[in-house]
Amino acid sequence: MSLNYKFPDGFWWGSATSATQIEGAADEGGKGKNIWDYWYQTEPNRFFENVGPETTSNFYHQYKEDIQLMKEIGHNTFRLSISWSRLIPGGRGEVNPEAVAFYNNVINELLANDIEPFVNLFHFDMPLELQEKGGWGNRDVADAYRDYAKECFRLFGDRVKKWFTFNEPIVPVEGGYLYDFHYPNVVDAKRAVQVAYHTMIAHAKAVESFRSFNIEDGKIGIILNLTPSYPRSNNPADLRASNIADLFFNRSFLDPAVLGEYPQELIDILREHGQLPFTKEKDKDLLKENTADLLGVNYYQPRRVKAKEHLPNPYSPFMPDWFFDNYEMPGRKMNKYRGWEIYEKGIYDIMINLKENYGNIESFVSENGMGVQNEERFIENGEIQDDYRIDFIKEHLKWLHKAIEEGCNAKGYHLWAFMDNWSWMNAYKNRYGFFSVDLKTQKRTPKKSAHWIRTVSGHNGF
Template sequence: MKYTFPENFWWGSAASGPQTEGAADVDGRKPSIWDYWYTKEPGRFFNGVGPANTSNFYYQYKEDIALMKETGHNSFRTSIQWSRLIPDGIGEVNPKAVDFYNRVIDEMIAQGVTPFMNLYHFDMPMSMQEKGGFESREVIDAYATFAETCFKLFGDRVKHWFTFNEPIVPVEAGYLYDMHYPNVVDFKRAVQVAFGTTLAHAKAVKAYHGLKQDGKIGIILNLTPSYPRSQNEADLRAAHLADLIFNRSFLDPVTLGEFPKDLVELLREKNFLPEYTEEDLVTIKENIIDILGVNYYQPRRVKAKEYMPHPDAPFVPEHLFDNYEMPYRKMNPYRGWEIYEKAIYDIAINIRDNYNNMPFFISENGMGVEGEDHYRNHEGYIEDTYRIDFIKSHLQWLHKAISEGSNCQGYHLWTFMDCWSWANAYKNRYGLVEVNLDDNYKRTVKASGKWYKTLASENGFEA
């Protein structure tokens, strides 16, 4: 069967500045929380590999953008690093950063690759974290200024903007589960950070629309459907609560302008409501997005609690439900994640039915694999047929959703080339293009990259 996608469909991939640029202490850039944390606790980073060099995009961007064209990209998302553009978080703009991002944007356009620009990818400038991060009004306003600065500098050419990538992740990882700096475990502070992030997002949307630059602004959310173990009422309730906390906490305010009533009641009942003003709620309500980016990797499966948590333990979302490992599920053994393709269809239909059929695109989807060198063929490139199969099987479900009226406008893979990741360094590789760290960051297109070119040029595939 031939799966053909709509005309002008976005085929491309996604990355981020802090995971690809490198040059962490070059040309005026100042530390983000990652640079700082690595100096304090390098043992918390896989194999002790920190964020200093990553994939060398800062120096090899021309080669990389040519490879984007070679692998069929008509669009590509990366991010502007706040700590590079405005090194102190507020105040002076770094002219060397402006020059770098101008060169990247101009090169993409010259190669026929539409730039999608994200403004925040987990990379809080350390100077801003010291002021309280998104718990701080000063930092919320500084972020809005950073966003408006980007629009004014680059908005004549960049017409697809995104305020945050996966804003729930810094909330979970930094303020609940001790996975990212600042390593806080405090649900009330996590809620305040989430609210502050939502308000910062809304202020950026307001600034963008106020400039009337003839583009679109959105946000990138990692939507993870919550599937109940069974149709038992307690399991259904568990799935509803997980969905409120991990999906709808951001999805509802950015698309509908309001937080879910059930979530507000839950926070009120447990005395976790954030500090806010009525003006904040108006700002959020009046500044909804134009387009939604959806990152999807794996489902969340939950069941009713088996045992009640210790009364003195700090509250975490799992006090309301248990995670559930479905027997005989399909797994990516390298990442420890379930592969469940139908969820991408369920997300699309949910947006169609419950979020005004908001225009959206798949902004990340991908498969991380360890030890890809084992799959190198006699021609010297990696024969990653498993990645091709992964993409195809997800696209089949996405195609079904589009055929049923879902307003999906594109598919971006994570990621273009192998990149550094926050906790795993280079352990799991996701790229269409291999990066050889032992050979001056040499780039080699994988089998998936060659196939992706065909996918994009034919606007679909046979299966």
């Protein structure tokens, strides 16, 4: 078979997920409560069709058969997260032996099937007791996180070589402290900035701890949702708007994680508006000395912006949106189910930026995917014909291939997600998986894309 797009040897084919979104067993196995368990108990109406995190996709009980299915479709890598509230209920103190057994079993099962586990330590799921003490707004929580990370390296570092401190750390900042789409539903930019800053301090402390373990071939990094900010035009006002959006939503984590320092322009804007965080003297060195080895890139859609049409309301809370308006480009290609633009070249632009401005850090596409509602409309002969997903993946892979050909240090592609999973407030509204999940029976059924990806990973290209 002649391939138009051949990927480098050892390319990472796989998928990604998180503990809260697939494990279920929210009250089993000695697990403590996290903010999602609590928020669902108090405001179930904020979740699509009132579906909460207690059952999700039942990976806690079905991991063996799921890993078997991963192997069948050619995965050689798989990213999962550890639930902090499962491993250390309450976030501090004793390790829960049932959780240790569960994660050991999952890691061993993956390795037995020649699938390398990529382990992420935090995916939006703060233990409730620590949120009650202020969450990432409280610097002590960064120390508790470092202790949790240290336990993970100690328990699993003999087998897990690829570690990540955070997934999309900007999302709890935006959702929890700016735009009211995650608990604790605070709207306060100064607190948001402090939360973002302490998250990076926690990251650096975990990296420092990881290095003290001297894990052979071990690498530690972070996973960022990088969303290129495209200006409406080359007008200086539009360019300034896109630059500031980029500072807030991309460089606020990318620069400290990879370069070890914050962009001066961002510091200046925050200072001018009285939004700077509290810092400690030695923080600068801590960040500078503990940068990421490896960068996961989550990419779903571009951000298009233009200069503000109107001055911000002087009585409104400070927001990044004071500096730009979102721009709906005429003729853009849309995923109408999610309301997101599809722009495959974005993945190439991200990789070129990493090559030119971030030392060509070793990276991979850690999430990319297409969520579609009511996929049962597309069932033929018992199988969802998700050609739209195959096209989506294929077109992104073509641009990723071009970036690699031009010298970008990109090592793999992980789809979100292996199987349909529970999504924060949307629950099971949009489906993303290679496998569909029947919520009543928990039965997994391959979609057309599962067979397609098996062929692609088998040939290391298409």
